[in-house]
Amino acid sequence: MPEMISTRKMIIQKAGVIDLDGLYRTMQRWFYDNQYVFEEPTSRMRPGSDAGPEYEWKWKNWRKVSDYVKYHVSVFFHVWDAKDFEVIKEGKKVILTKCRLKIEIDGNVELDWTKKFTETKFSQFLFKFYNKYILKEERILSLWWDELYYRLYKLQTIAKEYLDMESKGNAYYDIW
């Protein structure tokens, strides 16, 4: 049966003035540039508090790597107390948002997404045998899990640079 191996969850939190529109588009663009199928199954707005409305967006993205492996990336944005205001930046009007923001980035490597090894008990045995003795689990981790994790780390770096955080920068920029 298809098996999902998850990467570590990455969380970014910021309270302050940000270009929320630009961040949203930049992160979405990353998925497009990296050939992911982009889906936004939930988009939600609530009145929130007197400080401002509350927004939620859930993204589910996936990409076929091979006939056996698929990458899934889910991103969850949660924004509280959002208040928009206009500023003039470099002679142009820009809409910035004062808010509290939380972004959760989660990745999964799916094995046997075509479900070729799910139909019979023998095929399920072959699936386990293939993963354990032929791929030896090292290949799963060192090749596919590794690639997904460091690519998501780059996505997190893009978000941190956009938010102008102190810890922006990526020591692993040359990996994958």
Add this chain to the structure above:
Amino acid sequence: MAEEKLIGHVYSDRLYIPAAEMRIRYRKEFHLKNFYRMLHDWFVEEKWVKRIDYEWPEHFYLLRETQRGNEMWIWWRFKKIPGAGEAGTNSYYRYNLDVFWHITGAKDVEVMHQGKKYKTQYADIEFYIKAKIEMDYQHEDGKGWRDHALLKHFNDVFHKRLFKPQLQRHKHDLFREAYRLQEVVKLFFGLKTYMPEKEGQEYDPATGIGDIPGLEGVAPK
């Protein structure tokens, strides 16, 4: 027009590939009538339905009046045959687009917008979109491959193997169309979008309230 089954889930005897599924939730003031009208026009323009009132596929409409406000359930089930009207229109698959509205706590309110008072509604709306490609759709009329003495033996092989690449292509087309609909709804509510071109927003004011810049005094009531 084919009759829908009265007992059982509407999709229980159908072969379909899910293309897209999403929901939008919004709780604030917006003009409900303008929203309804805008979506009605969008579906007509995108050729999901003709501009004939009695053919509009609103399968269910519930209005419940409570002390907290009105509750509404609205189900729209659209069907479109890709390439309909052109030579070689297919008789095997079609696009299904199901739109479900759930509105709770709807109350009439007045808002001030750009120095003017407008009558509108305050409500919590959940807008659910499900897009599917249905294969062998003529089976509901008894004229499909599954009803033919010879073709029924080839139905599975055809849509799972022979015709699969074409169906996947159509699935992507329908996926894009469903997300364009999502874009229309999100732009109406003023939510964040990512598409490079705005889908129809130049025509309606945001949340249906107020005047379109340059057309003051002609806002729909």
